[in-house]
Amino acid sequence: MIATPDRTPLTRRFFDRPVLEVAPDLLGRTLVRRTPDGPVELRLTEVEAYAGLADPGSHAYRGRTERNAVMFGPPGHAYVYFTYGMWHCMNLVCGPEGSPSGVLLRAGEILSGHEWAHKHRPNARSDRELAKGPARLATALGIDRRLNGIDVCAGPQSPMAILTGAPAPADQVLSGPRTGVGGEGATHPYRFWIDGDPTVSPYRAHTPRRRKSDAPSDAT
């Protein structure tokens, strides 16, 4: 049997480019999550770019903190964060070290390991819902903070990797505003997805959360 080039992790050089180049180039690629029960594979269908210190929508906007430290490190590593007290989301760090940017993995199609993914996502009513949304994607693949900072360009022993293979054709890639991002960061078309793919998550505008001090009152 000849070695299969398509099973090789992408090189670090792939991620060492401007995030707006890397993000659409990731669509159609395969993310493999290596579990004790075998590999779970996902074809990426939707991503979002978070572009450096000047991007108001990015966790890195206000500088380095303990949480976002991985974004300031070398490209090709996973930035996994915990949010809403319940969920995890995963980014891939891009660009030259020191310019903190990343690609949020928002959705994908599970290619193998369906049984394992459904076990982690009991709410999913169909295969296409398994990874339809960033927290769903992380949950389906068993990704949590223990994987924060891991190198996805490392060898086959790594718990996670993005494999080489053909990206989605450019004429099937659409872009638009990022989901759930408010303020100045809401206008940039930094969300990329594969046109018509049923696993792409629905767009939602940012919804500011109601404050306690806004509690209902009889006064006017």
Place this chain on the structure above:
DNA sequence: CAGTCGATTCACT
């Protein structure tokens, strides 16, 4: 140190 809210998901109306 207390207040605020999040790169979301789910149940319910």
Place this chain on the structure above:
DNA sequence: GTGAATCGACTGA
């Protein structure tokens, strides 16, 4: 379409 869940990072005093 609206609101709850749920906790920890971040902010400003």
